[in-house]
Amino acid sequence: MRNKWIAAPYVGWMAVFVVAPLIVVLVYALTREAPDGSWYLTAENFAGMAGYAAVFARSFLLAGIATVVCILLGYPMAYFLSRERGRLRSMATMLIMLPMWMNFLLRTYSWVFLLERNGFFNTLLSSIGLPKLDIINTSGAVVLGMVYNFLPFMVLPIFSVITKIDNRVIEAAQDLGAGSFQVFRRVIFPLSLPGVLSGVTMVFIPSVSTFVISRLLGGGKSLLLGDLIEMQFLGAAYNPHLGSAISLVMMVIVLVCMGIMNRFGEGEGEAVLL
Amino acid sequence: MKKTLALILSLAMAASLLSGCVSSREENTFTSDTSGNGTGDTSGEVQQTSGGEVNVYNWGEYIDESVLEDFEEATGIKVNYQMYDSNETMYGKIAPGGTDYDVVIPSDYMIARMIEEDMLEPLNFDNIPNFADIDPELKNPEYDPENLYSVPYMWGLMGVIYNTTMVDEEDLGSWDLLWNEKYADDIVMIDNSRDAIGIALKRLGHSYNTTDTAQITEAVDTLIAQKPILQGYVMDEVFGKMEGGNAAIGTYYYGDYLTMLENNPDLGFYIPEEGTNIYVDAMCILKGAPNKENAEAFINYMCSTEAGLKNCEEIWYSTPLMSVREELDPEVSSDPYAYPDEAIMAQCESYAGLPQNILDLYDSEWTRLKSASVD
Numbered sequence: 001m002r003n004k005w006i007a008a009p010y011v012g013w014m015a016v017f018v019v020a021p022l023i024v025v026l027v028y029a030l031t032r033e034a035p036d037g038s039w040y041l042t043a044e045n046f047a048g049m050a051g052y053a054a055v056f057a058r059s060f061l062l063a064g065i066a067t068v069v070c071i072l073l074g075y076p077m078a079y080f081l082s083r084e085r086g087r088l089r090s091m092a093t094m095l096i097m098l099p100m101w102m103n104f105l106l107r108t109y110s111w112v113f114l115l116e117r118n119g120f121f122n123t124l125l126s127s128i129g130l131p132k133l134d135i136i137n138t139s140g141a142v143v144l145g146m147v148y149n150f151l152p153f154m155v156l157p158i159f160s161v162i163t164k165i166d167n168r169v170i171e172a173a174q175d176l177g178a179g180s181f182q183v184f185r186r187v188i189f190p191l192s193l194p195g196v197l198s199g200v201t202m203v204f205i206p207s208v209s210t211f212v213i214s215r216l217l218g219g220g221k222s223l224l225l226g227d228l229i230e231m232q233f234l235g236a237a238y239n240p241h242l243g244s245a246i247s248l249v250m251m252v253i254v255l256v257c258m259g260i261m262n263r264f265g266e267g268e269g270e271a272v273l274l
Numbered sequence: 275m276k277k278t279l280a281l282i283l284s285l286a287m288a289a290s291l292l293s294g295c296v297s298s299r300e301e302n303t304f305t306s307d308t309s310g311n312g313t314g315d316t317s318g319e320v321q322q323t324s325g326g327e328v329n330v331y332n333w334g335e336y337i338d339e340s341v342l343e344d345f346e347e348a349t350g351i352k353v354n355y356q357m358y359d360s361n362e363t364m365y366g367k368i369a370p371g372g373t374d375y376d377v378v379i380p381s382d383y384m385i386a387r388m389i390e391e392d393m394l395e396p397l398n399f400d401n402i403p404n405f406a407d408i409d410p411e412l413k414n415p416e417y418d419p420e421n422l423y424s425v426p427y428m429w430g431l432m433g434v435i436y437n438t439t440m441v442d443e444e445d446l447g448s449w450d451l452l453w454n455e456k457y458a459d460d461i462v463m464i465d466n467s468r469d470a471i472g473i474a475l476k477r478l479g480h481s482y483n484t485t486d487t488a489q490i491t492e493a494v495d496t497l498i499a500q501k502p503i504l505q506g507y508v509m510d511e512v513f514g515k516m517e518g519g520n521a522a523i524g525t526y527y528y529g530d531y532l533t534m535l536e537n538n539p540d541l542g543f544y545i546p547e548e549g550t551n552i553y554v555d556a557m558c559i560l561k562g563a564p565n566k567e568n569a570e571a572f573i574n575y576m577c578s579t580e581a582g583l584k585n586c587e588e589i590w591y592s593t594p595l596m597s598v599r600e601e602l603d604p605e606v607s608s609d610p611y612a613y614p615d616e617a618i619m620a621q622c623e624s625y626a627g628l629p630q631n632i633l634d635l636y637d638s639e640w641t642r643l644k645s646a647s648v649d
Contacts (some may be wrong), residue, residue, distance in 0.1 A: 035630060054647045117520040134459065136520075137506045161468020174310065220465055223645050231644065234366045239636035 026175065028244035045245035052228060056253070057070035059225040062139060063207035066146035067154075070203045071196065073147070077165050078195070079188075081155070082162040093159075108145055108216050115141055115217070137219030145213040146203075153202035161195030162188065197261060205254060225250050306534040306586060311454070325350040328568040331368075331375040334359050334510050335530070336428070338588035341581045348575065351568045359509045360466040360514060368393065369558065374614060375560055376569035379427050382554045383468060386417040386468045386627025395559045401570035404577035404595075412594045417627060424556035425573050428591035431528045432469065432551040433621060434513075438542045440522035448544040449477035451497070451523055458503035460522035462515050465641035467508035469551070470497060473525065475550045476623075487635055492640040498646045507644075516541060527589030528611045529552075543611065545621060552614075552622035556592070 024214045029046075031039045082091050099107060114120045115136040122132040135141050165188060211226030220227070225246065232243025330342075334357040340352045356375075358364040361384040367373060369391075374390070380388065388394050399405055405425055412429065416422045434451055440460065445451055453471070464470050472482045474493035484490065505521050513530070515536040517522040531543045535612055557573045559566060575581055582598035592612045593599055599607050607613060628636070 036401050051642075052645055055645045058647070112514075116514075116518065118518050119520075219462075219504075220508070220644070221501065221504060221648055227642070228645060231641060234363050235646075237640045238366045238369065239364065239637055239641075240370070242641075 001236050025244045025247055028241050029248045030245075032241050044250070045242050048242075049245070049249055055223050055225055055228050056250075058139075058222060059208050059236035059251070062143055062224065063146065063204050066143050066150065066207045067200055068203045069143065069147050070151050070199070073160055074151055074199065075192075075196065076243040078155045079162060079192075096155055099148075100152055104149065105212060107149065108213055109193050111141075111145055111148065112136065112216050115144075136217065137221060139218065139222055141217040142214050142222070142224070145217040146207040146210065149202040149213065150206055153206075154199035157198040157202065158192055158195040165191050197264075200261065201258060204257070208254065209250065287296050297405060316556075324388065325352075326564050326565055326568050327352040327354060328377065328572050329354045329356075329375045329563075329570065330341065330377045331356050331358060331364060331373075332377075332379045333357060335513075335533075336379070336555075336589055336591075338584040341576070341584050344581065345572060345575045349568075349571055351565075351571060353572070357642050360470070362466055374562040374564050375384075376565045377557055377572055379555050379557050381625070382415065382417040382556070383625035383627055385424050385556060385558060387633070389418060389423055390559070390627060393561050395561050395563060395566065397425065397559060397573070398566075398570060401567065402577065404574050407577060407579070407595045407597050409594050409596055409599075415554060420558070425577060426554050426556045426594035428529070428585070428589070429552065429594060430555040430591045431545060432525065432529070432553070432613065433528055433545045433611070434542050435516055435524045435526055435531050435534065436542050436544075437516065437519060437522045437538075437540055439540050440519070441542075446542075446544055447546055447547055448517045449473055451546075452525065453477075453500050453503070454523075455503055457522050460506050461504050462506055462508045462512055462521045462524045463497075463500065463504050464512075465509045467636050469525075470643075471636060471639065472505075472551060473624065474500075475594075476546070476550070479548065482551060482623050483628065485629060485632050487632075488641060490632070490635055494643050497643050501643070501646060502648050519551045527591065529589055532590035532612075545611065545618065547621075549621045549623055552619070552624050554624070 030041060030043070032042045032044060034040055058269070064252060077096075081089060084092065112119075116122070117132065117134070117136065121135070135144075142163055169187055169191070170183055173187045178186065207223075209226045209229075209231045214220075214222065214224040214227055218224070229243050229246050229250075231237050232239045232246070279598070307411070328351050330353055332355065336357075337355075339355075342355055345351065346353055358367065361380050364378060364380060364519065365384060365387075368375065368378070395565060402425060408426055412426045415424075415426075418424045434449070436451070441451070441457065445454055445456070452463065464473070471490065471493050473579065474496050475482060475484060478493060478496065480489045480493070487534075491503075506514075508515060508524070511533060512521075512524045512526050516524050516534050518540065519540070528543060530630075535541050557576060559569045559573075563569055577583070577595060579595065579597040579601065582593055582595040583601055586593045586598055586602065587604070590606075590612070592603075599613070610618060
C-alpha cells in the first residue's frame with residue numbers, strides 16, 4: 001500500500017510526459033490534414049517510408065559504428081579504471097565526466113572549429129608541413145562527434161558493473177589455475193556483460209536519433225534520421241504527420257534491436273563472442 | 275556504489291534531455307533589467323505605454339541589440355527576444371500554436387502565406403506613426419496588397435559570395451558557379467527550400483514563382499546533382515565558412531556579405547546574370563498576440579530614425595526608412611547593390627506567395643533532396 005503511494009508521482013510523470021506524447025505521435029502518424037483543415041485517418045505517411053531506407057540504413061550504420069568504437073575505447077578504459085584505487089580512480093572518473101558539465105551544443109560546436117578546413121588541427125598540420133585533412137562534413141566526423149559525446153555513457157555502466165564483481169570469484173578462478181587472460185575471458189568479461197549492454201543502449205539510441213551532431217559536423221549533407229524528423233517539424237519541410245510516422249518506425253526498429261540484444265545477454269557468458 | 279549508480283542515472287537523464295533538445299543554438303533569450311519609467315524618452319516619437327512586455331521573434335544576427343535596451347528604457351516595456359534561422363523554422367514553430375510571440379519578422383513570401391492562413395493580426399497604424407517614413411515604393415507590396423499586416427524592416431538582394439583568392443575571375447557571373455566541379459568541396463549551399471530551389475529555378479531560366487510542378491522537380495534534380503560537390507548546407511554558419519576561408523563559394527544576402535567583408539577583405543559579391551531575388555522582411559503581429567499595443571509600440575520604435583540607423587549600421591541590410599537613408603554615409607547609401615538602380619532592379623524578382631499544393635510539393639521535394647544519398 002505504502003509503496004503504491006510513493007510511486008504515484010512517477011506514474012503521473014510517465015503518463016503525462018511519456019505515454020501521452022506517444023499517443024499524440026501515434027495519432028499524427030496515422031492521420032493527414034485535408035486541404036480544408038480537417039484530419040482523416042490514413043496510412044499514406046507510411047507508404048513512402050521505403051524512400052527513406054537509405055537514411056534509415058545510414059543512421060543505423062553510423063550509430064552502430066559509433067557504438068562499436070565506444071565499446072572498443074570504453075571497455076578497456078572502464079576495466080583499468082576499476083582496477084585502480086583511491087585518488088587516481090576518482091580523478092579519472094572526474095575527467096571522464098568533466099566534458100559533460102559543458103553544454104552538448106557547445107562541445108559539438110568546438111569540434112567544428114577544431115576540424116574545419118582552416119581549423120585548429122589543419123593549421124597545426126600545415127604548420128609542421130603536413131597536408132591538410134578533410135574531416136569536417138564527412139561521415140567520419142559525425143561518428144567522431146557521436147563517440148566523443150556518448151563515450152561516458154559506455155564507460156560508466158561498464159565501470160560500475162566491473163567494480164561490483166566479487167573479488168572472491170576472481171580468486172577462486174586463480175586458485176583453480178586460470179591465468180590472468182583466462183580470468184578475464186571466463187570470469188570478468190561474462191560478468192561485465194550487463195554493463196556493456198546498458199552502455200550499448202545508452203550510446204546507440206541517442207546516436208541513432210541525433211540531428212545536432214550530423215548537422216554541425218556532417219554539414220547537413222548526409223541526412224540522418226534525426227535530421228529527417230527534425231525537418232518535418234522545425235525545418236524546411238513542415239509535415240508533422242510524416243515526421244511522427246518516421247519517428248514511430250524508428251522507435252519500433254530500435255525496440256526490436258534492443259529486444260534481440262537483451263536476448264543475447266540473457267543467454268549469458270559463453271555464447272557471446274570470443 | 276550507490277553514488278556511482280546515482281551518477282549514471284543522472285547522466286542518463288541528462289542524455290535524454292539532450293537528445294530531445296531542439297536546435298536551440300539560435301535561441302537566446304534577451305532579457306534586461308532596465309525597467310525604465312518612460313520619462314527619459316528623448317526620441318519624441320515613441321508612444322508611451324504602461325510597461326508590460328513584448329515577445330519578439332526575429333532572424334538571428336538581424337538587429338543591433340542595444341536598440342532593444344533603448345526601447346526598454348524609453349517605454350518601460352520589457353522585450354523578450356528570440357531568434358530563428360529561416361522563415362520555415364519560424365513557421366514550423368508558430369503553426370502548431372501554443373507560442374506567445376507578438377512580433378515576428380518574416381520575409382515577403384512567408385507573410386503572404388501567413389495572411390492566407392489567417393495567422394496575422396491587422397495592424398493599427400494609428401499606433402505606428404513612423405510608418406510615414408517608409409519608402410513609398412515599399413508600401414502596399416504584392417505580398418500584402420492593402421498594407422494591413424506588415425511594416426517593412428529591412429530589404430535587400432541575394433547573390434553569390436566568393437573568395438577572390440580561391441575563385442578564378444572567369445568563372446564568375448552566373449549561378450553556374452555553385453555547380454562548378456572545379457570547386458568541389460569548396461561550395462556551401464543555402465539551407466532553406468525557397469532560396470535553394472529558387473536558385474535552381476533561376477539558373478534554368480524559370481521564374482521563382484512558377485507553379486509548374488515539372489519545372490520544380492527539374493530544379494530539385496539539378497540540386498541533387500549538385501549535392502556531391504557541396505561542402506554542406508548552411509544558413510548563418512556561412513559567416514564562419516566564408517570569413518575563415520573554409521569555403522570558397524556561398525550564397526547569401528548582400529547585407530551579410532558586407533558584414534563578412536569587415537572580417538575577410540578577400541571576399542567578393544556579384545549578382546548572377548540569370549537574375550536574383552529581392553526580398554523584404556517585414557514586421558507583423560501574430561493573431562491573438564497577448565501584447566498587441568506593446569507590439570505596435572515596438573514596431574513604431576523600430577521605424578524611428580535612431581533605431582533604424584543603429585540597426586542599419588550593425589547589419590548593413592538596406593533600410594526602408596527614408597530618413598535613415600539620408601543619414602547614412604553617402605558611400606553606403608550610393609552602394610549599387612544596397613540601393614540598386616533600375617538596371618539591377620530589372621534583374622530581380624521577388625518571391626510571391628505560392629498555392630498550397632505547390633507549398634506541399636516544395637516540402638516533399640526538399641525532403642527528397644536532403645535525403646538523397648551522396649555516396
